[in-house]
Amino acid sequence: MSKEPDRLFAQPLPQVPDFAFNEDVVRVFPDMIKRSVPGYPTIVENLGVLAAQFAQPGSVLYDLGSSLGAVTQALRRHVRTEGCRVIAVDNSAAMVERCREYLNGQDSMFQELLPVEVIEGDILALQFKPASVVALNFTLQFIAPQERLALLGRIRQALLPGGALILSEKLRFNDVEEHALLTDLHIAFKRANGYSELEIAQKRSAIENVMKPDSLEEHRERLLAAGFSKVVPWFQCLNFASLIALP
Ligand SMILES: Nc1ncnc2c1ncn2[C@@H]1O[C@H](C[S@+](CC[C@H]([NH3+])C(=O)[O-])CC(=O)[O-])[C@@H](O)[C@H]1O
Numbered sequence: 001m002s003k004e005p006d007r008l009f010a011q012p013l014p015q016v017p018d019f020a021f022n023e024d025v026v027r028v029f030p031d032m033i034k035r036s037v038p039g040y041p042t043i044v045e046n047l048g049v050l051a052a053q054f055a056q057p058g059s060v061l062y063d064l065g066s067s068l069g070a071v072t073q074a075l076r077r078h079v080r081t082e083g084c085r086v087i088a089v090d091n092s093a094a095m096v097e098r099c100r101e102y103l104n105g106q107d108s109m110f111q112e113l114l115p116v117e118v119i120e121g122d123i124l125a126l127q128f129k130p131a132s133v134v135a136l137n138f139t140l141q142f143i144a145p146q147e148r149l150a151l152l153g154r155i156r157q158a159l160l161p162g163g164a165l166i167l168s169e170k171l172r173f174n175d176v177e178e179h180a181l182l183t184d185l186h187i188a189f190k191r192a193n194g195y196s197e198l199e200i201a202q203k204r205s206a207i208e209n210v211m212k213p214d215s216l217e218e219h220r221e222r223l224l225a226a227g228f229s230k231v232v233p234w235f236q237c238l239n240f241a242s243l244i245a246l247p
């Protein structure tokens with residue numbers, strides 16, 4: 001994957017455009033997500049370990065909003081269950097192109113990886129096949145809030161017994177002080193990773209119209225309303241968390 005450093009917001013912009021997963025973002029994405037999301041490498045690696053516990057023989061594993069395929073590759077490396085395959089979906093053409101290149105490169109480096117199909121498309125329009133694992137790794141927060149419940153309902157309907165949805169998100173907090181503290185600590189994390197005050201401020205204004213985080217309570221209630229029976233948080237680092245939802 002590209003090692004280009006993220007300098008997208010380093011110069012003052014006369015007007016900060018809404019954040020989009022375009023070619024500029026794709027070029028710096030591995031660096032951007034690692035320096036912006038506390039715990040990201042731990043979540044991705046362990047998603048493969050978790051998935052291996054839920055994978056059912058002959059089923060599909062979905063990586064929804066796959067970006068450059070980091071989660072897909074973790075699933076392919078860790079899951080050994082007979083007859084499984086991964087379907088990665090993203091609606092950014094630039095992401096999908098680079099994701100395919102990356103995964104093809106991995107195929108030539110490792111043996112025994114699960115087969116994978118990368119689809120360029122909207123996860124809201126997807127006809128789900130019976131699935132044992134669905135990963136939404138920092139994707140639901142970019143889906144329009146009014147679409148989230150129906151999407152989770154369709155995922156729930158597609159999940160096989162013994163399967164799981166793994167949902168990672170940035171969190172909002174209802175308690176004002178808790179929200180302020182964890183937001184400040186996230187800013188400190190970004191600063192420690194070399195982002196300037198200007199980069200932090202411009203990125204914040206770029207994402208505020210396109211990325212709408214929910215609270216843990218909202219996630220739990222919506223998952224139960226979508227038909228999931230149990231919601232278990234397995235990871236939190238500052239204001240970023242990952243949940244297992246069981247059918
Ligand atoms: N409706 C949609 N349909 C399909 N894709 C979408 C949609 N909306 C947004 N996306 C895609 O969801 C991804 C969100 S990034 C996921 C990181 C990855 N999971 C990772 O673990 O590296 C999260 C982040 O950058 O914070 C982008 O690639 C979008 O194009």
Ligand SMILES: O=C(O)C(=O)Cc1ccccc1
Nearest residue numbers: 032033036037170203207211
């Ligand atoms: O940068 C941030 O503040 C975030 O919340 C995470 C993020 C990471 C990568 C793209 C968009 C948002």
